[in-house]
Amino acid sequence: MIASVAHASWFKAKETQTLLAALEAARPGGSRFVGGCVRNTLMGREVDDIDVATQLTPDQTTEVATKAGFAAHPTGIEHGTVTVVVNHKPFEVTTLRRDVTTDGRRATVAFTESWEEDAQRRDFRLNALYADASGAIHDPTGGGLDDARAGRVIFIGDASTRIREDYLRILRFFRFNAWYVRGPLDPQGLHACADLAAGLDALSVERVWKEVKKMLAAPDPRAAWEGMTAIEVRARALPELANETRLDALCTLEADLMLPVDATTRVAAALMDQDGARALARRLKLSNEERDRLVAALGDEVKITSYMSLRDMRRAIYRIGNEAFRDRVMLAWAGAGGDKAQAWRALVAHAQMWTPPKLPLTGDEVMAAGVPAGPKVGAVMREVEEWWIDADFPSDKLSVIERLKAVAQGMA
Known part of the structure; x- marks a missing residue:
């Protein structure tokens, strides 16, 4: 693994270089890329968001951006974050921070100029990797690069201390394992998550739901999900998602046949029935659209089989909609195992291709x-x-x- 991101398209992009040049002109050596863009580049993964850590204060960042002709929005100013938009491309620029107090849900921070202090307040070593203006990697924790190379998720410093700072890190531990780990889960991290699982009760349900969706969007979350279930974190945080057999069957099907992943379909697979879907929606405050989709996915008024005729498929899609039909096909396919893959694929394709017509009558x-x-x-x-x-x-x-x-x- 090359310890540089200089080759990455996002790093070489005009917008990225223009922003960094403006920040560096204000304080040479004072701004670095951090987090997911660095981690994912080193691990050969797609980069979605670009975050910048800087020694500039939020006011200074805003001043630099404004003078350069960029839009600057104080999207998280209490934590030092300014979203700078360069040619319609957003970048989160955050002042280096250290925690002053934490209560397991949120932190009070103070700004710092120390890269080491900023790194120590992060969760996992592979998330505390920084890249400077040349693309060179800086690893203040001393383990982030090795973790990225090995494909493992290790808490920074003492795992229990990191979790007590923010109990959401329990779910983040499993989410990052689902996405990045090759091999078994870190036993020390797993043990700390088990010991402190009660802290999940204090989290906002919106944060929990966001993590669940991200975890189940991973290509293969089975090992992480099994680990979460083994230490009863899943039962505590997500009691409605108890259909482990169907979720495992769906993930196996998707992995074996290289099928597209849909996190919401996986949530539906993990639910027992429509009552469970409604209970999950109420407890975690899902949107009406999310609730309705899960309930529809678990309906049974239309029988789904691999041998449905084209006529029967169209009738079903017309009655329940394309999305619900696809979800039900995937759940039925998972329940039936991997047999008759060609027939099941045809059903999925039909759900995506056929648009129900409107009755030509007024x-x-x-x-x-x-x-x-x-x-x-x-x-x-x-x-x-x-x-x-x-x-x-x-x-x-x-x-x-x-x-x-x-x-x-x-x-x-």
Whole structure:
């Protein structure tokens, strides 16, 4: 592994270099890239966000950005973070910090000029890697580079101390293991998480839900999920996600057949039923959209099988929607094992490709056929719609009108 990020496209990008040049002009050697962009580059992973640590104060960062013609937004000013936007590209620029007090949920910080102090307040050694203006790596904890090379997640310093600073780090431990670890989970970290699991009770449910989604978006979270379950962290933080067999089967299926990963489908797989989905949504304050998707994924009013005909697939998609159909197919496929992969793949593809049509009939047309305004209009439209669905959604308007006339006459 080359201890440099100078080759990375994000590092060489005009926006990145322009921002760093402005910061460095204000204080030479005072700004470095940190965290995920450095870690992921060294580990050959995709980089989504670019964070900068700086010895400049937030006011100085804002002044530098403004003079350079960049937009500057105080998105986390109490913790020293200013979001600087360069040519529509956002960068989080944060002043070096040290913790003054912590209560397990949040920290009061003081600004510092020490890279070592800033590193010590972070969670894991591979997250405390910095890259300077030349792309060279700095490793203040002395273990971050080795961890990135080996594919392991180790707390900085004493694991229990790091967790007591913020109990969310228990879930972050498993999330980062899901994404980055090759091999067993660090036993000392696992032991500390087990000892301090009660601290999870004090966390905001929004933070817990955010970590769960990130963890289950990992290519293969099975080892991390098993570790979390073994020390009863999963039962404590996520009691509704108790269907370990189906979640494991879905993850196995995705890994073996290299299928696209969807974190929400995995959450649905880990739930027992629709009641569990509603309970999870209430407790963790999911959005209405998230709740409705999970509930729909666990419905059973439409039977899903690998041997569904095209007609049956279209009927099902029309009734429950493309997204719910895909989720149910994935859960049914996981329950059936890896057999008949080609047939199951066809169902997934159909869910993505076929757009349900709209019934080519209006209420005005129903009334024009002699149906009086009122409840009968809806009743006639529903009967015509059932015929239309059963006929596999014909687009012939004349056929629909002829059916309307027959239904209207029958109800007269």
